[in-house]
Amino acid sequence: MHTILDKQLLAPKVYRLRIRAPEVARVRRAGQFVALRVTKEGERFPLTIVDSDPGEGSITLIIQEVGLSTQLLCSKNVGEAISDIAGPLGHPTEVGKFGNVVCVGGGIGVAPLYPIAKALKQAGNKVTTIIGARTKDLIILEQDMRGVSDDVVLASDDGSIGMKGFVSDVVKHLVQKEGRRFDFCAAIGPVPMMRAVCGVTKELGIRTMVSLNPIMVDGTGMCGGCRVLIGGQTKFACVDGPEFDGHQVDFAALTSRLRMYDYLKEQCVSGAFAPAQKTS
Ligand SMILES: Cc1cc2nc3c(=O)[nH]c(=O)nc-3n(C[C@H](O)[C@H](O)[C@H](O)COP(=O)(O)OP(=O)(O)OC[C@H]3O[C@@H](n4cnc5c(N)ncnc54)[C@H](O)[C@@H]3O)c2cc1C
Ligand code: FES
Incomplete structure (x- = not known):
């Protein structure tokens, strides 16, 4: 049984769950995900493995409630269990020593970005992380990202925190106005955001990975x-x-x-x- 060991509210409708899944915890790598079902009758849906503790036999998931299955999962409390977890699925992230890397996360995309930033940092890269959200209350994982990054830049669409504007504008600003140089970019978030970041990095000649x-x-x-x-x-x-x-x-x-x-x-x-x- 996949018992919920811990549950935290990170932002409105965004939860962090630590769930018992020893086999997945033992072998998973950055960039991989699980497909899970909350109940036997429910649908199977994908969630990125944000972190794991092989000693405890647990994985960490961060979930944004958007519809039926995510609401059902987020309604579960510590001590309750979910039906099944399949994984780890997908290719792990290509973690190389690129030099200066910029990790760009938008909204809930910051959750799948966290294990990648952590792995890139552990591989010896200098990591700059940009966290963007529509407004201050929706910024997630700022402290966690500070723990695995050399520098964290916040941005919000409405200017309520950090730089005002989209994360793609921030990448452009750091390179063109502050003279920073990036050898690699990892960008995860809503499709329009990843598309905009790729437009900027293509222009700037920065190799870019998206999830x-x-x-x-x-x-x-x-x-x-x-x-x-x-x-x-x-x-x-x-x-x-x-x-x-x-x-x-x-x-x-x-x-x-x-x-x-x-x-x-x-x-x-x-x-x-x-x-x-x-x-x-
Ligand atoms: C590889 C991968 C990793 C993901 N990681 C995370 C994560 O770490 N945290 C997180 O909150 N969300 C993540 N998602 C998105 C998550 O799977 C969907 O939000 C969830 O399936 C929505 O289901 P629902 O029933 O709650 O909502 P629904 O009302 O069914 O759907 C809401 C929206 O979610 C998307 N969606 C629905 N079903 C799926 C599905 N089976 N696969 C993918 N997208 C779907 C669609 O865009 C849809 O419009 C990930 C998706 C993929 C493909
Ligand atoms: S989810 Fe069926 S082919 Fe990928």
Whole structure:
């Protein structure tokens, strides 16, 4: 059983859970994720492994409540258990000694970015981390990131904390106005944010890795649900990724695939669509 050992509220609708999962904790590496089900009848959905403690046999997940499954998971309390956890899934991050690296996180993307920043720091890189959010209250993991970075820069869309503006503008500012040099960039967050960061880093000639979040169903490369276009080639994010060269990603195709079930959601909400009823 995967018992919840600790639960913390980090920001409105964002929770950190430490969950018992000894086998995953023992072998997982930065950049990997799990697919979990809260109940046996529930859907399986992907979450990045933010940290692990092999001694305790636990993994740490950070979850933003966005819909049914994430709400159900976040409603669980310490001592309660969830049904199953499959993983670790996906390729681990390519952790090299690049020199000066900039880790750029937007919103909940700061959670999957944390293990990558930590691994890059442990590999001997000089790590500058940029944390962005719409507003001050939504900034997460500032202290954790300070522990694994040489420098942390905060940014908010409304200027309530740190630099006012998007994280992509901050990257540009650090390079063009402050004369910083970056050899590698890791960017994770909402698709428009990763797309904007890649636009800036391409212009500045900084190699950039992004972690993609298409809809995943089985997480095994069988269903094709998570397909993405990378350099004109079809890849499955669950088995070929989730990390890819950001300058090769077709962000327009990713955006349109993320919206492909919106019409069903609207029909469910309006009552126009109801799953077929079983008749005997
Ligand atoms: C590799 C990977 C790592 C992720 N890591 C994290 C993480 O560390 N923390 C976190 O809060 N979220 C993470 N996500 C996103 C998380 O999986 C979705 O928020 C969750 O599945 C939404 O389910 P729901 O039922 O609560 O919401 P729904 O109402 O079903 O969906 C809300 C939105 O979430 C996205 N989504 C829904 N189902 C999936 C799915 N099966 N796979 C991917 N996206 C989906 C869609 O964009 C959808 O519009 C990750 C996604 C991927 C692919
Ligand atoms: S989730 Fe099915 S192929 Fe990736």
